[in-house]
Amino acid sequence: MKLAAEIFARKGFQATTVREIATEAGILSGSLYHHFDSKETIVDEVLSTFLDDLISRYRAVIEKGGKPRPTLTEMVRIGFGSLEPHRAAITVMQNDWSYLRQIERFDYLVKAEHVVERMWVDQIKRGQAEGQLRADIDPKLTYRMIRDAIWVAVRWFRPGGRLGTAHLADHYISVLFDGLAAGEPV
Amino acid sequence: MKLAAEIFARKGFQATTVREIATEAGILSGSLYHHFDSKETIVDEVLSTFLDDLISRYRAVIEKGGKPRPTLTEMVRIGFGSLEPHRAAITVMQNDWSYLRQIERFDYLVKAEHVVERMWVDQIKRGQAEGQLRADIDPKLTYRMIRDAIWVAVRWFRPGGRLGTAHLADHYISVLFDGLAAGEPV
DNA sequence: GTCTATAATTTGATAGAC
DNA sequence: GTCTATCAAATTATAGAC
Numbered sequence: 006m007k008l009a010a011e012i013f014a015r016k017g018f019q020a021t022t023v024r025e026i027a028t029e030a031g032i033l034s035g036s037l038y039h040h041f042d043s044k045e046t047i048v049d050e051v052l053s054t055f056l057d058d059l060i061s062r063y064r065a066v067i068e069k070g071g072k073p074r075p076t077l078t079e080m081v082r083i084g085f086g087s088l089e090p091h092r093a094a095i096t097v098m099q100n101d102w103s104y105l106r107q108i109e110r111f112d113y114l115v116k117a118e119h120v121v122e123r124m125w126v127d128q129i130k131r132g133q134a135e136g137q138l139r140a141d142i143d144p145k146l147t148y149r150m151i152r153d154a155i156w157v158a159v160r161w162f163r164p165g166g167r168l169g170t171a172h173l174a175d176h177y178i179s180v181l182f183d184g185l186a187a188g189e190p191v
Numbered sequence: 192m193k194l195a196a197e198i199f200a201r202k203g204f205q206a207t208t209v210r211e212i213a214t215e216a217g218i219l220s221g222s223l224y225h226h227f228d229s230k231e232t233i234v235d236e237v238l239s240t241f242l243d244d245l246i247s248r249y250r251a252v253i254e255k256g257g258k259p260r261p262t263l264t265e266m267v268r269i270g271f272g273s274l275e276p277h278r279a280a281i282t283v284m285q286n287d288w289s290y291l292r293q294i295e296r297f298d299y300l301v302k303a304e305h306v307v308e309r310m311w312v313d314q315i316k317r318g319q320a321e322g323q324l325r326a327d328i329d330p331k332l333t334y335r336m337i338r339d340a341i342w343v344a345v346r347w348f349r350p351g352g353r354l355g356t357a358h359l360a361d362h363y364i365s366v367l368f369d370g371l372a373a374g375e376p377v
Numbered sequence: 378g379t380c381t382a383t384a385a386t387t388t389g390a391t392a393g394a395c
Numbered sequence: 396g397t398c399t400a401t402c403a404a405a406t407t408a409t410a411g412a413c
Contacts (some may be wrong), residue, residue, distance in 0.1 A: 017290045019205045023389060038390065057259030057408045074372075102290055102346075103282075104203045139373050146354065146362055147371065149347060150340050157339035160288070168332065176332055185333065186260075187325050210405060222379045224408065 010093035055094035073132035083153035085174035196279035241280035259318030270341035271360035
């Protein structure tokens with residue numbers, strides 16, 4: 006399954022043929038159906054494993070009940086921290102989202118997205134209410150900004166490259182909370 | 192062509208069949224080949240039109256030779272401003288990038304990406320050199336952050352929705368330069 | 378400039394021998 | 396648990412009539 010996920014990530018779900026997966030696994034395409042009953046089932050396992058892990062991690066941080074800003078900081082770290090262990094799954098979600106969401110079987114993708122959005126937006130709003138975050142920003146828009154910046158990083162992030170995910174997270178958190186500007190606005 | 196682009200954006204390049212494009216155009220699939228010699232040619236025109244427009248707009252702002260921060264601000268506005276007129280092309284670039292880049296014919300996509308990266312990174316470095324931007328941020332990483340946040344917005348941005356692209360740009364610029372934090376770091 | 382008809386290939390999936 | 400053999404369907408693209 007991990008092997009198939011890598012190919013899906015590299016070539017896209019639709020462009021990946023069952024024959025290709027089988028060949029890479031060292032068997033023939035017919036034999037693959039002894040392990041999986043369809044191509045969709047394979048990608049299904051890949052994606053749901055990722056989402057279950059992500060949501061349970063978010064939940065764990067939120068249920069500690071800390072202040073919003075450190076909670077959000079932790080959530081950013083969880084996101085970037087997923088890039089490595091779930092690289093293939095995240096890539097597939099990014100690239101094949103618009104295709105997969107059309108298929109009834111993958112309705113849970115949209116549902117999971119809603120659950121996650123609520124978690125983030127809640128924390129942002131609490132941060133505003135408690136005066137830790139600027140009141141003039143749009144919570145939902147801000148959530149999307151953060152979410153997008155984290156997940157799209159999977160496109161260029163290379164494990165073992167010059168930048169580790171912890172460094173990425175720190176950099177992003179720094180810019181996100183304190184901004185790019187050095188002194189007074191120009 | 193604009194019609195085909197919409198379908199590519201909605202369903203993905205590979206999932207879109209030639210029959211589908213023809214049907215939506217009110218003709219049969221065979222007839223489509225009177226107008227285009229292949230499916231790739233159609234998407235080629237869509238993407239190169241977008242990239243030519245984008246790069247020439249960036250160039251125009253940069254050649255005005257203003258200070259880095261207002262130049263970067265303008266560049267962010269150009270990006271968000273492209274979401275509406277080039278929505279389909281941007282969506283295809285986002286969703287089918289990893290597939291298209293494998294095809295020799297689309298080598299120019301990667302080249303264009305390099306040109307654009309240089310433009311952004313140059314401005315960010317100048318901003319740091321002139322003291323308008325924090326010196327402790329990574330220019331290339333910051334560019335990627337900005338780029339990603341802009342282009343991925345095409346996934347959820349809806350023309351005529353509650354948020355216009357100008358509003359989006361303003362919100363993003365505000366957070367980007369000044370940060371989310373309200374008061375002192377916690 | 379569109380249609381009909383069809384070629385050539387590829388694809389996901391199955392059946393049964395070993 | 397893998398292989399051989401193959402099916403049924405779908406796909407891009409072409410040829411030629413109108």
